Amino acid sequence: MKYKTVGRTGLKVSSLCLGTMLFPNDPQASRAIFAKSLDAGINFFDCANSYGGGGKSEELLGDCIAEHRCRDEIVLISKVCRPMGAHVNNQGLSRWHILREAEASLKRLKTDRIDFYFAHHYDPLTPIDETLRAFDDLQRQGKILYPAVSNWSAWRIAKALGISARESLARFELIQPMYNLVKRQAEHELFPLAESEQMGAVVFSPLASGLLTGLYGVNRSPDQGRLLQARYAERYSDSANFEIADRFTAFAQERGVAPATLAVAWAMSHPAVTAPIIGPDNVEQLQGYLDAAALDMSPSLRDEITALAIPFEYGVERTVD
Numbered sequence: 001m002k003y004k005t006v007g008r009t010g011l012k013v014s015s016l017c018l019g020t021m022l023f024p025n026d027p028q029a030s031r032a033i034f035a036k037s038l039d040a041g042i043n044f045f046d047c048a049n050s051y052g053g054g055g056k057s058e059e060l061l062g063d064c065i066a067e068h069r070c071r072d073e074i075v076l077i078s079k080v081c082r083p084m085g086a087h088v089n090n091q092g093l094s095r096w097h098i099l100r101e102a103e104a105s106l107k108r109l110k111t112d113r114i115d116f117y118f119a120h121h122y123d124p125l126t127p128i129d130e131t132l133r134a135f136d137d138l139q140r141q142g143k144i145l146y147p148a149v150s151n152w153s154a155w156r157i158a159k160a161l162g163i164s165a166r167e168s169l170a171r172f173e174l175i176q177p178m179y180n181l182v183k184r185q186a187e188h189e190l191f192p193l194a195e196s197e198q199m200g201a202v203v204f205s206p207l208a209s210g211l212l213t214g215l216y217g218v219n220r221s222p223d224q225g226r227l228l229q230a231r232y233a234e235r236y237s238d239s240a241n242f243e244i245a246d247r248f249t250a251f252a253q254e255r256g257v258a259p260a261t262l263a264v265a266w267a268m269s270h271p272a273v274t275a276p277i278i279g280p281d282n283v284e285q286l287q288g289y290l291d292a293a294a295l296d297m298s299p300s301l302r303d304e305i306t307a308l309a310i311p312f313e314y315g316v317e318r319t320v321d
């Protein structure tokens with residue numbers, strides 16, 4: 001396993017981060033995935049208060065960490081923002097909700113600190129200053145090590161970095177956007193921002209919910225799988241995505257590499273990416289991800305794979321000729 005430093009923090013994490021969003025679906029399989037991940041050198045784990053409903057993923061991840069007595073060897077992510085109950089204030093990025101939820105996450109994870117604590121989404125009702133001050137207080141209390149941010153646009157993150165600097169508040173040290181061969185929007189503004197400001201980047205959905213595993217194409221689909229669920233089917237419904245999946249699968253097969261392995265290796269190989277967040281359902285799938293960490297992705301191989309996708313129109317910024 002290779003390790004990378006998260007932005008300017010000095011903290012080293014494995015080049016794969018294990019996602020636990022679906023951990024409660026099959027606790028026995030999840031325990032086996034956790035154990036095999038640790039054995040393989042993964043030291044980076046992603047969770048959120050909302051995963052599994054009512055904190056169930058945090059509870060199960062906390063159990064795994066306690067069983068393996070590995071808390072001081074791993075780097076732990078959790079998040080706040082999504083609704084955690086019917087009460088009107090039980091969501092968002094208000095000071096009220098952040099401080100309460102941080103305490104609840106610590107209990108469920110059975111730890112005294114969360115290493116990266118994310119604003120999971122943007123909350124249009126709460127001023128950014130209030131959110132940053134709540135994170136800063138948690139950092140000063142030692143309950144979180146670093147604030148972090150997911151699913152915000154680049155201009156808003158840049159605005160938050162400016163506020164942190166002006167007010168001497170802890171700043172976002174890690175971002176978490178979606179990134180895969182058919183969803184490359186992060187290349188436009190978020191990755192350049194992360195590189196310019198020395199923030200780490202962990203990216204979710206490297207397999208595009210299964211689209212890039214070789215099982216899907218213009219005329220191909222398994223009987224069941226994540227991508228068939230309405231939410232994900234809608235996200236990737238554009239027929240061009242399935243054409244890319246066909247081209248990508250053929251490319252991987254010609255080179256004797258499992259498509260899932262190549263897709264993850266491609267996402268990892270962007271220079272701004274600290275680690276992709278992987279979501280195996282079982283230990284067999286986990287092996288495909290571990291093979292990705294060992295794959296040597298040269299810049300020319302990366303370019304060949306990128307060329308299989310639709311050319312991405314970058315922004316309007318132009319340099320002088």
Ligand SMILES: NC(=O)c1ccc[n+]([C@@H]2O[C@H](COP(=O)([O-])OP(=O)(O)OC[C@H]3O[C@@H](n4cnc5c(N)ncnc54)[C@H](OP(=O)(O)O)[C@@H]3O)[C@@H](O)[C@H]2O)c1
Nearest residue numbers: 019020021204205206207208209213225226260277279285
């Ligand atoms: N910040 C955020 O808003 C956010 C959002 C989403 C996820 N995340 C994080 O990122 C993690 C991963 O996200 P994701 O689950 O959306 O990742 P993904 O890479 O898009 O999809 C993972 C899915 O691909 C399928 N798969 C995996 N390996 C496979 C293989 N070798 N062959 C065939 N199919 C395979 C499995 O689904 P099936 O086998 O069921 O088809 C698996 O559930 C989550 O656990 C969570 O921690 C964060």
